[in-house]
Amino acid sequence: MKIFIDTANIEEIKRANELGILDGVTTNPTLLSKEGKDPIEQLKEICRIVRGPVTAEVLSTKAEEMVEEARKYAKLASNIVIKVPMCEEGLKAVKRLSKEGIKTNMTLIFSVNQGILAAKAGATYVSPFIGRLDDVGHEGMQIARELVQIFKTYGFKAQVIVASIRHPLHVIEAAKTGAPVATIPFEVIEKMIRHPLTDIGIKRFLADWEKLTKQR
Numbered sequence: 001m002k003i004f005i006d007t008a009n010i011e012e013i014k015r016a017n018e019l020g021i022l023d024g025v026t027t028n029p030t031l032l033s034k035e036g037k038d039p040i041e042q043l044k045e046i047c048r049i050v051r052g053p054v055t056a057e058v059l060s061t062k063a064e065e066m067v068e069e070a071r072k073y074a075k076l077a078s079n080i081v082i083k084v085p086m087c088e089e090g091l092k093a094v095k096r097l098s099k100e101g102i103k104t105n106m107t108l109i110f111s112v113n114q115g116i117l118a119a120k121a122g123a124t125y126v127s128p129f130i131g132r133l134d135d136v137g138h139e140g141m142q143i144a145r146e147l148v149q150i151f152k153t154y155g156f157k158a159q160v161i162v163a164s165i166r167h168p169l170h171v172i173e174a175a176k177t178g179a180p181v182a183t184i185p186f187e188v189i190e191k192m193i194r195h196p197l198t199d200i201g202i203k204r205f206l207a208d209w210e211k212l213t214k215q216r
Contacts, residue, residue, distance in 0.1 A: 001175045004053070004161065004183040008032045008042055012186040013049055019189075024052035026105070026127075026163070026183040028083065029059060040076065047077035053125075055105050057083035058093070066093035074102050081124060083107045086114045091121045098122030105161065115147040119158035125181065126151075130174075131164030140164070145177040152178075168192045 002023035005016045008031040016022045025046055032039040047054050056073040058066045066089065070082040081103040084090045094104045098121070105125040106118035110133060118126045128147060130140025144162045151158060161181040162174035168191050174182040184192075 001179060002052075002181045003189075004181055005189065006031070006163070006165070006183040006185050008035050008039075008046070009186070010035075010042070010045055010049070013046055016186060016189060017049055019193075021189075022050060022052070024054065024181070024183075025050050026055045026083070026161070028055075028057045028107070043073070043080070044076055047079055050079070052079060053081045053103070053105075054079055055081045055083045057085075057107065061087075061089060063089040063092035063096070066090065067096050070097050070102055070104075071100075081105050084123075086110075086118060091117060094118065094121040094123050098124075107163070109147075110143070112143055112146045112150070115143070115160075116150060119151060119156040123158050125161045126158045127161040127163040127183070129164035130162055130170065131166040133164075134166070141170070141173045141177065144174065144179055148178050 003021050004024040004026050005013060005022055006026045008027040013025060032042055035042055043056050058069045060066045060069050066084060073082055074080050083105045084094050085108045086106055094106055097104050103124040105127055106123040107127045109115050109126055109128045115126045115128060128143045130144055133140030144160055147160050159180040161183055162179045163183050165171060165182060165184050165188055168188060171182055171184060
């Protein structure tokens with residue numbers, strides 16, 4: 001399973017990239033706005049750091065405008081992927097962009113039906129938001145699980161990105177579904193690294209070594 005980081009923060013991206021586990025980056029207007037910088041320059045910088053896919057989301061609500069916006073983003077770097085919201089106009093835009101060879105990530109997927117339509121329209125990636133579904137009392141991971149199986153059954157080229165991950169258990173469950181990608185906030189990646197027994201083990205090794213050196 002590939003790991004993308006869900007952030008627009010340069011320092012977080014650099015730190016994750018240095019770990020040797022980063023395959024891509026997902027951004028959105030909210031994440032970019034939090035950084036308080038020019039979003040275009042921010043995306044260019046991210047693309048210079050990460051060789052894998054970097055998503056840039058369109059803000060237009062009409063297909064024609066989405067396509068025009070997507071074309072501009074696609075010129076920023078060769079690894080830009082256009083994020084398009086799931087809606088009628090979004091499906092139209094994804095169809096056109098796929099014909100032009102521009103990679104897309106259909107976002108805000110909350111049902112299996114939406115995911116199937118996104119794949120049929122030609123989306124490169126399909127992003128079910130499992131955390132937000134959990135928040136309203138649904139089992140979000142079930143949608144990711146079913147989409148992975150359906151895409152495999154019918155040979156859809158679209159890849160599932162498990163999105164809206166809240167905690168490390170979501171990452172484990174995403175991996176168990178066989179999803180090709182999970183996009184994870186940096187704070188969750190940090191939690192994945194740590195374990196109290198690991199910390200205890202390191203302290204014990206260091207203490208034993210210090211004791212040995214003092215005896216010499």
